[in-house]
Amino acid sequence: MSNMIIDKDGVRRYVVSITVNGDEYTKMVKSNTLLVNFLRDALDLTGTKKGCELGDCGSCTVLLDGKTPINSCLMLAVEADGREFITVEGVASHEKLDHIQEKFIEHGALQCGYCTPGMILSAKALLTRNPKPTEHEVREAIAGNLCRCTGYINIIKAIMDASGQEIPM
Amino acid sequence: MYLPDFEYYAPDSIAEACKLLSQFGPRAKVLAGGTDLIAKMKNEVLKPEILISIKKLDQMKKIEYVPGKGVVIGARSTHNDLVNSKVLNEKYLSISEAAHQMAANQVRNAGTVGGNISNAVPSADLPPIFIALNAAVKVTGVKGERSLALEDVFAGPGKTNLTQDEIITEVIIPDQKMTGSNYIKFGLRGAGALAVVGVAVAVQVENNVIKDARVALGAVAATPVRAKKTEEFLKGKKVSDEVLAEAGVIASGECKPISDVRASAEYRTDMVRVFTKRALRAAIDKGHV
Structure with missing residues (x-):
């Protein structure tokens, strides 16, 4: 790392430039700062949730390079230097909702809402890559996003509807 | 956390x-x-x-066919790179299918081939199919490069035979005569579960006779292991349900599983019997590696 300083307490701090939802942020982070904490604490983008923090639940899902879902709890902020991310705050422009978000509301595809940002981003990545997925492909795309409320049925309906296809019963 | x-x-x-x-x-x-x-x-x-x-080492992120060498998979390739690779989809679909069974999408987008090997977890999904296809790994250290068979990488749970300064840079799948291969993962959920048993096989079948076979087992010993007695038994045999069933029985005698939170040793042993039989049948019927 070229841009590293050791502060007066002896802590190493690294300069990173990370683009989130189209805006580039240049900040100092510690080696052990996780991307999820960078988003929530340094950028105040609290839509990205912290659940298991071990890569199992998917509530911290963000889109790397605008299209690839990853768990931001397992990525270091220093590793994210120079990369671009979309969080749920950037899934649609300004005050508008994304089509997928509207379908989640229409189908009541959430209860407590904690898994929803991750679900939306996994669904967004799927429909960007594969606009007409099968129900099986939808289930597989959200297999890394755990929901303890809905039983997934309405989430699957919402995503299938968002793809303009028949809604499974 | x-x-x-x-x-x-x-x-x-x-x-x-x-x-x-x-x-x-x-x-x-x-x-x-x-x-x-x-x-x-x-x-x-x-x-x-x-x-x-190793994020800046882009030469380790590639999947390509090199004539005379085989398919070269850079160690930084992610599991989903394997799933989506045209080269693998054409030449070794079984590897793409095995990669697809690991964890869930977010983890497959980040977790790498080199990591799946070098963390030496006994239940890892990629080593069995790589071993069945006779893969080698290229490692680089301060003294230079060396190559070793994938099955020789593992020393025990979480332990490899690599020295402290060595990094896995490539996995190489050599050209081969195998006509079919397959990996069956048995986990307790459809996604996001570790393998309770993983069985990978590769077979060379000509005129309904098994000319050559390789069988590799995951999650049923301290490291991924080859079932060499099973391989020997299969060589020269005519394909039949009885022969494949017998191969399963022999393979179940070649594993040394432990009991843990996911399954008992007895259950794992019996599942090796079942899934060896099924993996062989699938590899023979698929007709491609």
């Missing part, structure tokens, strides 16, 4: 990475996708003081 502090380096070359690993010794760990390492650091299973990131 927060991580303890550590020093972080992101070298520009493999040589520099090896030098840092050699300099820091066992206090340092290689960071690739982080899906295993960061989780283990949060759980304090691993406590490295220095992380050497």
Whole structure:
């Protein structure tokens, strides 16, 4: 790392430039700062949730390079230097909702809402890559996003509807 | 969950990475996708003081066919790189299928081939199919490069035969005469579950006779293991349900599983019998590797 300083307490701090939802942020982070904490604490983008923090639940899902879902709890902020991310705050422009978000509301595809940002981003990545997925492909795309409320049925309906296809019963 | 502090380096070359690993010794760990390492650091299973990131080593992120050598998979390729690789879809669909069975989408997008091998978890999904296809790994250290068979990488749970300064840079699948291969993962859920038993097979079948066979078992011993007695038994046999069933019985005698939270040793042993039989049948019927 070229841009590293050791502060007066002896802590190493690294300069990173990370683009989130189209805006580039240049900040100092510690080696052990996780991307999820960078988003929530340094950028105040609290839509990205912290659940298991071990890569199992998917509530911290963000889109790397605008299209690839990853768990931001397992990525270091220093590793994210120079990369671009979309969080749920950037899934649609300004005050508008994304089509997928509207379908989640229409189908009541959430209860407590904690898994929803991750679900939306996994669904967004799927429909960007594969606009007409099968129900099986939808289930597989959200297999890394755990929901303890809905039983997934309405989430699957919402995503299938968002793809303009028949809604499974 | 927060991580303890550590020093972080992101070298520009493999040589520099090896030098840092050699300099820091066992206090340092290689960071690739982080899906295993960061989780283990949060759980304090691993406590490295220095992380050497290989994110800048783009020459390790490729999947290509090199005539005379085989399919070369860069160690930084993610599981989903294997799933989506045209080269693998054409030449070794079984590898893409095995990669697809690992964890869930977010982890497959980050976790790497080199990590799946070098963390030496007995239940890892890629080593069995690589071993069945006679894969080799290329490792680079301060003294240069060397190549070893994939099955020789593993020394025990979490332990490899690599020296402290060595990094896996490539997995090489050599050209072969095998006509079919298959990996069956048996986990307790459809996604996001570790293998209770993993069975990979590769067979060369001509005129309904098994000319050659390789069988590799995952999650049923301290390391991924080959079932060599099963392989010997299969060679020269005519394909029949009885022969494949007998192969399953022999393979179940070749594993040494433990009982844990996921399954008992007895159950794992019996599932080796079942899934060896099924993996062989699928590899023979598929007619492609």
